[in-house]
Amino acid sequence: MNNKITIKLKIELSIQPLYCSICGQPILGNQKISLDHYIPRCHGGKDEAANLLPAHTICNSIKNDMMPDQFEVVKKDLYQRALDTWHINRKDKIIVANALKYMR
Ligand SMILES: [Zn+2]
Numbered sequence: 258m259n260n261k262i263t264i265k266l267k268i269e270l271s272i273q274p275l276y277c278s279i280c281g282q283p284i285l286g287n288q289k290i291s292l293d294h295y296i297p298r299c300h301g302g303k304d305e306a307a308n309l310l311p312a313h314t315i316c317n318s319i320k321n322d323m324m325p326d327q328f329e330v331v332k333k334d335l336y337q338r339a340l341d342t343w344h345i346n347r348k349d350k351i352i353v354a355n356a357l358k359y360m361r
Pocket residue numbers: 277278279280281282312313316352356
């Protein structure tokens with residue numbers, strides 16, 4: 258990770274609450290955090306601060322390398338599938354279940 262990105266993440270972590278850019282829920286202190294490439298690298302997204310948004314690690318795994326507009330269309334199905342079929346820990350299950358509850 259380059260310095261700019263490290264600084265951006267440090268600043269964002271100091272602002273509370275921090276929200277997951279994928280599910281929209283707050284990222285709590287006991288939840289795993291990652292940086293989501295808003296435009297995935299495989300679609301030409303860069304490792305730049307402007308393209309990196311905080312997200313729950315589990316949400317980032319669910320979004321995987323989908324483009325944001327593609328993901329919006331199938332988001333609910335992907336979260337449901339993760340909840341039903343993935344072997345995920347209890348903390349992550351709560352994130353996924355809550356995300357589904359508030360999804361349209
Ligand atoms: Zn999330």
